[in-house]
Amino acid sequence: MTKKIRTEEVDHLFEAILTLQNKDECYQFFEDVCTVNELLSLAQRYEVAQMLRNKNTYLEIAEKTGASTATISRVNRSLNYGNDGYDMVFKRLNNE
DSSP states (O other), rough: OOOOOOOHHHHHHHOOOOOHOOOHHHHHHHHHOOOOOHHHHHHHHHHHHHHHHOOOOOOHHHHHHHOOOHHHHHHHHHHSSSSHHHHHHHHHHHHH
């Protein structure tokens, strides 16, 4: 069963996120929207993605981030078979 991600509610959330103007505003908003564990999990996945793109091994990534091999595998699958969202962001950050 595939969950539909493109909903009116998700659109509203993304529109709200797009209004944020700086890192402090992001902290304010995401601390209200997410639990601490949810936010830390998102940040961990992002770090895992960066390390995978930098050719770090699963062991190196697990040791540095504390991510499980299952999490690392899921992120790796997203990098290889996902919607290229991570790569889009990485490219934009490297061009700044």
